Amino acid sequence: MPTVELVNVSKRFGKVVAADNVNLRVEDGEYVAVVGPSGCGKTTTLRIIAGLIKPDEGKVLIDGVDVSDVPPEERGVGFVFQNYALFPHMNVWENVTYGPWVRGWDERRMSEVAREMLSLVNLSGREDAYPRELSGGMQQRVALSRALATETRLLLLDEPLGALDAKIRVELRREIRKLVKDLEVTAIHVTHDTEEALMVSDRIVVMRRGRIEQVGSPKEIYFKPKTLFVAGFVGEMNFLEGIVTEKSSDVITVKLEGSKERIVVRGEDGDFRRGSRVVVAVRPENLTIGSVEEGSPQGEIESAFFLGSIIKVTILLSNGVQVTTYVPPYSDVKVGERVSIYFDPSDCILFTHPGIPLTEALRG
Ligand SMILES: Nc1ncnc2c1ncn2[C@@H]1O[C@H](COP(=O)(O)OP(=O)(O)OP(=O)(O)O)[C@@H](O)[C@H]1O
Ligand SMILES: [Mg+2]
Known part of the structure; x- marks a missing residue:
């Protein structure tokens, strides 16, 4: 059964460190998403697992076996790329049976598997079509069945939905x-779309600059980001910089930088002493706006965008920091209006200030 392990894997391209001492274990049957900004090393890592790139250091174990000297075609992996990569001169049937044919399977086994795969991706009946006659979504379904037709147990997907339009992508x-769960294969799915990662995976790996920042379930990554970068990269987040002015057993008062306003946050973990600089992170859905109240952060509604199910409102606080909140679609929001922002002390995450500009700490 396919587990995948990366042990101290590094890969440089000239001065660029594309993979920097990556350690990761993917369990059998697990669906893992790898996210991170462009250039952080997602594709490199995936291609190292596939055997298409040789790491400078470290090793890859598949099912506990070091595959360093095993060529890609013998690693038992199926690969799906963003750009479909079907053979244009072959029809659907020929594309899907290509792998089994190369491996010399007999006609019956080959047909059975190909028929099953095409039916699983709802393409039965389209066997004679050529890739150019199919929509992007259909082509990607063919690519999936082709990757799985060799009875591969490990599926590697590199931005498989990146070229499709939004509706098809979600579908x-x-x-x-x-498919992955029904066939009980192990899947590693690279995407820069964090919503996609939250939706499809059992666990998410967040990469930044060749390194793994955090590994966790979608909920862990969303609710308990370990670093400012993860907090800012997955989902939307507001950041407020400040200084701890008071600390009681369970709450901390933070004075915002650049203003006299204060916020109260829950502070059970971490070492946040009086006088220490902190960053308070709070999601738009946990922030509300209301009438101006002395002492709580105030600002002016800067923009309001109607998005159907919500209105996305940005507020420019008096210290120049911009925050975002969502309000119900029928709300009457007036741009230019002065408001105060509110949130529950337990709905925010407190970080030690990185000591560098926030923009730098959040950058990919
Ligand atoms: N063959 C190569 N030659 C030189 N540099 C490379 C090569 N492949 C990747 N790199 C560099 O390594 C870094 C990581 O690239 P990689 O393709 O793994 O990123 P990625 O996370 O997949 O990005 P994207 O989201 O844009 O696909 C980048 O800086 C890239 O320019
Ligand atoms: Mg890539």
């Missing part, structure tokens, strides 16, 4: 996840 996310 296919669900289908891929179901």
Whole structure:
């Protein structure tokens, strides 16, 4: 059964460290998403697992076996890329049976598996079509069945939905996840779309600059980001910089930088002494706006965008920091109005200030 392990894997391209001492274990049957900004090393890491790139250091174990000297075609992996990569001169049937054919399977086994795969991706009946005759979503379904047709147990997906339009993308996310779980394969899915990662995976790996920042379940990553970068990268987040002015057993009062206003946050973990600089992170959905109240952070509504299910409101606080909140679609929001922002002390995450500009700490 396919577990995948990366042990101290590093890869440089000239001065660029594309993978920097990466350690990761993916369990059998697990669906892992790898996210991170462009250039952080996602594709490199995936190609190292596939055997398409040789790491400078470290090793890859598949099922506990060091595959350093095993060529890609013998690693038992199926690969799906963003750009479909189907053979253009072959029809759907020929594309899907290509892998089994190269491996010399007999006609019956080959047909059975190909038929099953095409039916799983809802393409039965389209066997004779050529890739150019299919929509992007259909082509990607063919690519999936082709990757799985060799009875591969490890599926590697590199931005498989990146080239598709939004509706099809969401539909296919669900289908891929179901396929992976039904066939009990192990999947590693690279995407820069964090919503996609939250939706499809059992665990998310967040990468930054060649390194793994955090590994955790979608909920852990969303609710308990370990670093400012993860907090800012996955989902939307507001950041407020300040100084701890008071500390009681369970709450901390933080004076915002650049203003006299104060906020109260829960402070059970971490070492946040009086006088220490902190960053308070709070999600838009946990922030509310209301009438101006002395002492709580105030600002002016800067913009309000109607997005159908919500209105996205940005507020420019008096210290120049911009924050975002969502309000119900029927709300009457007036740009220019002065408001105060509110949130529950337990709905925010407190970080020690990184000591560098926030923009730098959040950058990929
Ligand atoms: N063949 C190569 N030659 C030189 N540099 C490379 C090569 N492949 C990758 N790199 C560099 O390594 C770094 C990581 O690249 P990689 O393709 O793994 O990023 P990525 O996370 O997949 O990004 P994206 O989201 O844009 O696909 C980048 O700085 C990239 O320019
Ligand atoms: Mg990539």
